[in-house]
Amino acid sequence: SQQGEEDPQALSIQEGENATMNCSYKTSINNLQWYRQNSGRGLVHLILIRSNEREKHSGRLRVTLDTSKKSSSLLITASRAADTASYFCATAAYNTDKLIFGTGTRLQVFP
Amino acid sequence: GAGVSQSPRYKVAKRGQDVALRCDPISGHVSLFWYQQALGQGPEFLTYFQNEAQLDKSGLPSDRFFAERPEGSVSTLKIQRTQQEDSAVYLCASSDRLAGGGVDEQFFGPGTRLTVL
Numbered sequence: 001s002q003q004g005e006e007d008p009q010a011l012s013i014q015e016g017e018n019a020t021m022n023c024s025y026k027t028s029i030n031n032l033q034w035y036r037q038n039s040g041r042g043l044v045h046l047i048l049i050r051s052n053e054r055e056k057h058s059g060r061l062r063v064t065l066d067t068s069k070k071s072s073s074l075l076i077t078a079s080r081a082a083d084t085a086s087y088f089c090a091t092a093a094y095n096t097d098k099l100i101f102g103t104g105t106r107l108q109v110f111p
Numbered sequence: 112g113a114g115v116s117q118s119p120r121y122k123v124a125k126r127g128q129d130v131a132l133r134c135d136p137i138s139g140h141v142s143l144f145w146y147q148q149a150l151g152q153g154p155e156f157l158t159y160f161q162n163e164a165q166l167d168k169s170g171l172p173s174d175r176f177f178a179e180r181p182e183g184s185v186s187t188l189k190i191q192r193t194q195q196e197d198s199a200v201y202l203c204a205s206s207d208r209l210a211g212g213g214v215d216e217q218f219f220g221p222g223t224r225l226t227v228l
Contacts, residue, residue, distance in 0.1 A: 004153070030214075031214075031215070033216065035219075041221055041222075042115070042202060042219035042220050042221045042222055043154070043202070043204075043219040044219070045216045045217065045218070048215065048216060088153050088154075090153075092214040092215075096214065097142075097144075097159045097161075097166060097167050097214060098144065098156040098159060098167065098170070098214065099144075099154075099156065099214055099217060100156070101146075101153030101154045101155070102153050103152060103153050104151075104152070104153050
């Protein structure tokens with residue numbers, strides 16, 4: 001069963017707007033990662049935030065992590081049509097060997 | 112450099128047939144993972160190899176599912192007597208990190224879409 005819940009399930013915005021998606025998880029983690037999946041393709045790693053970090057930036061991406069609330073958010077600024085994809089959070093626990101994925105957010109960016 | 116490759120990209124099987132899905136990880140990556148992704152869902156862990164050793168197979172849904180990585184590089188996921196509920200995308204991922212200390216970034220292949228009729 002999947003650990004993460006993401007909301008919204010789907011999000012439609014115009015190019016240039018910001019997109020925010022949220023992830024909640026259930027157990028203690030070592031790190032939390034965000035992946036993007038374009039239609040019919042594999043997952044691409046976007047960013048990783050460790051349990052002792054609260055915020056991380058990478059280009060137009062900003063990730064926050066609140067371990068007390070077991071939640072994370074991904075902000076994509078100045079969105080582009082090419083950002084249209086499904087976005088998944090994935091958690092990695094200590095002393096484990098697998099990623100536990102959330103249910104995903106489908107983002108549609110209209111030109 | 113080459114990424115993770117999977118073959119076939121699409122497979123249609125009749126219920127009851129056996130199928131074999133192949134994964135070629137990034138050269139030198141010691142860790143290899145298989146995930147199953149149902150339509151509209153996130154990937155779910157199936158099994159993990161460190162080199163040729165299968166260290167975790169807790170996600171395999173039944174004994175009809177079998178995975179191997181005999182030489183520590185290419186891996187094959189075999190599904191025997193396929194059922195309709197096996198229809199999904201099967202994703203392979205590799206990493207140059209040893210797991211067990213917390214998994215970092217994984218590199219995913221494009222997946223094999225299996226349809227069981």
